[in-house]
Amino acid sequence: MTIDNYNFANKKAIVRVDFNVPLDENGHITDDTRIRGALPTLKKILADGGSLIIMSHMGKPKGKVNPKFSLSQIKDDVAKALGTDVIFAPDCANAKEAAANLKPGQVLLLENLRFYPEEEGKPVGIDKEDPGYDAAKKEMKERQKEFAKTLASYADVYVNDAFGTAHRKHASTAVIADYFDADNKMLGYLMEKEVNAVDNILSNIQRPFTAIMGGSKVSTKIGIIENLMDKVDNLILCGGMTYTFAKAMGGKIGDSICEDDKLQLARDIMAKAKEKGVNLVLGTDCVAGNAFSNDAETMICPSNDIPDGWEGMDAGPETRKAFAAVIEPAKTILWNGPAGVFEFDNFTAGSRAIAEAIVKATENGAFSLVGGGDSVACVNKFGLADSVSYVSTGGGALLEAIEGKELPGVAAIKK
Ligand code: AMP
Secondary structure (H helix, E strand, O other), rough: OOHHHHHOOEEEEEEEOOOOOOOOOOOOOOOOOOHHHHHHHHHHHHHHEEEEEEEOOOOOOOOOOHHHHHHHHHHHHHHHHOOOEEEOOOOOOOHHHHHHHHOOOEEEEEEEEHHHHHOOOOOOOOOOOOHHHHHHHHHHHHHHHHHHHHHHHHEEEEEEEEEEOOOOOOOOOOHHHHHHHHHEEEOOOHHHHHHHHHHHHHHHHOEEEEEEEEEOHHHHHHHHHHOOOOOOOEEEOOOOOHHHHHHOOOOOOOOOOOOOHHHHHHHHHHHHHHHHEEEEEOOOOEEOOOOOOOOOOEEEEOOOEOOOOOOOEOOOHHHHHHHHHHHOOOOOEEEEOOOOOOHHHHHHHHHHOOOOOHHHHHHOOEEEOOHHHHHHHHHHOOHHHHHHHHOOOOOHHHHHHOOOOOHHHHHHHHH
């Protein structure tokens, strides 16, 4: 079933959204992108004359009630965004009556799903190595099914619009779908858009295809890097991982961030790129700082010759030019991870150069996909989010989808 083909009139729809929004110390939302992202789906259901049961997680309360992560803090913002009152259910697993009382056009927001360990389905208080772990895991899986069944019992139809958690097999993202037949479960608009964007990258590759992977570590990106090697023409590896590669090639990297146990991995990646004919582009110069601070003194130096007491914190001018040279002519572009410590204003030049080159390529007809929290924060910071083809809300989910893995949140709907 697709959301466009479904008439929600007089139906109760339970919708999994990703309202895991950042809050300041007073519990006020600092970025409402995720709420805005879910609005087309939520509004369609209300416009059809359905009633809405909204469910989400927030933060990592680890299966325990924690007011710091209460969704009650965002109730008024959700109401404002929807233009209608929102009723709050303070216990997501005991909301049957509140759900039953909903009239068409009414909205119920459930408390944080992760206040229950059943949501994630991981046994609590027991280590993987402990002898009873397997039994505890089995028992928790049963409890997870019951929890999902309870949530399902509130509604006639299930919609999953939470791409950010689509790579997790949680009660509300996947298990719940088992309690609805194929005609009464579907992806929301945001999920549809995300899945289509990934399809576009994977099935309709216009060449040259340039992927830019940045961020702090190579270890967390290795799966996607290896997978991309079979697809891309150019692979830019930037950010903190630059220095693991520089050291692996015998360079001197001063105090730069480095994964010493990944030096061989870096050499293997370089060899694999050569073997597959992928143009691997690494930074040759950097902006080094004498402290990990925005106010650090800086100097430009070769990425493989950084003095002690200094650390590479951004891509240098020569590197930025080299990056732009393989981004601007590209016809398919994927960007995940910043090229420097972009949170510090004095170390944004590398990420900015990447963003601007992507915008240029997009103007020239490229399909560009930017994903992952930090790269999205970059394009937002530079005011360029509207100038790329697609900004994904998913970090881990996006990377797993591009790796070619089936997302449990999507698979559960198709079943
Ligand atoms: P990740 O979570 O692995 O995607 O990494 C994102 C983080 O990498 C951001 O917080 C950046 O500040 C950080 N980062 C990027 N370049 C560097 C660098 N040269 N040194 C230290 N951290 C970096």
